[in-house]
Amino acid sequence: EAGVVQSPRYKIIEKKQPVAFWCNPISGHNTLYWYLQNLGQGPELLIRYENEEAVDDSQLPKDRFSAERLKGVDSTLKIQPAELGDSAVYLCASSITGGTEAFFGQGTRLTVV
Amino acid sequence: GENVEQHPSTLSVQEGDSAVIKCTYSDSASNYFPWYKQELGKRPQLIIDIRSNVGEKKDQRIAVTLNKTAKHFSLHITETQPEDSAVYFCAASEGGGADGLTFGKGTHLIIQP
Numbered sequence: 001e002a003g004v005v006q007s008p009r010y011k012i013i014e015k016k017q018p019v020a021f022w023c024n025p026i027s028g029h030n031t032l033y034w035y036l037q038n039l040g041q042g043p044e045l046l047i048r049y050e051n052e053e054a055v056d057d058s059q060l061p062k063d064r065f066s067a068e069r070l071k072g073v074d075s076t077l078k079i080q081p082a083e084l085g086d087s088a089v090y091l092c093a094s095s096i097t098g099g100t101e102a103f104f105g106q107g108t109r110l111t112v113v
Numbered sequence: 114g115e116n117v118e119q120h121p122s123t124l125s126v127q128e129g130d131s132a133v134i135k136c137t138y139s140d141s142a143s144n145y146f147p148w149y150k151q152e153l154g155k156r157p158q159l160i161i162d163i164r165s166n167v168g169e170k171k172d173q174r175i176a177v178t179l180n181k182t183a184k185h186f187s188l189h190i191t192e193t194q195p196e197d198s199a200v201y202f203c204a205a206s207e208g209g210g211a212d213g214l215t216f217g218k219g220t221h222l223i224i225q226p
Contacts, residue, residue, distance in 0.1 A: 004156075031212060042119075042202045042216030043157065056212075091156070095211040100145065102211040104156040 002026070004105035006092050012111045018080035021108045025073070025094030032069060033102060034077050035091040043091055049075065050097065082112045115140040117205050119217030127225050132193055134220045136203035137185040143205040146179060146186045147214070152199045161188070164209070190222075198224045
């Protein structure tokens with residue numbers, strides 16, 4: 001079984017440019033998460049989806065970040081415009097609804113220069 | 114909201130010795146406490162978890178203990194091996210599952226040969 005797939009693995013952009021990350025969760029997993037992981041820190045939740053509905057986006061900086069999960073499967077996280085402080089690893093994870101284990105993707109390492 | 118503190122940030126032990134990583138949480142409503150292992154450049158993976166109605170859980174060389182009164186829980190690894198080298202994250206959840214996880218900052222475990 002394929003795990004959570006994220007792309008790209010690495011992205012380098014100049015500040016003020018837009019960037020988008022894509023996530024394909026494990027088949028059958030209705031819950032999808034986007035986490036931010038700064039260097040030397042634990043993952044911090046940005047947004048959680050149940051199917052296509054964002055049920056927790058309280059930590060998403062909505063002035064520059066947006067996310068969507070059309071059709072309740074794949075998801076895209078966008079930053080526009082990117083700032084130097086956005087350099088981090090963006091992790092996507094999925095789980096069955098009410099499940100205990102979050103299955104993480106490999107992450108996208110973003111570097112803003 | 115929940116706050117999870119994790120110590121130490123770095124732990125170096127001789128191969129074959131035991132390692133203990135400790136976490137405290139702030140929200141007495143938290144009832145689910147997983148531990149994730151993240152090897153260098155790889156995704157976080159669940160290695161063991163414990164619910165608030167259990168005081169201890171073991172799985173081969175790893176064990177987790179929970180003290181609800183003191184609001185702290187610990188990961189114990191016995192007979193450490195080189196493949197145990199990784200960053201370990203504790204987490205706490207009010208929801209009893211993968212949703213609503215608050216992670217600690219991580220412990221870099223180094224196994225010295």
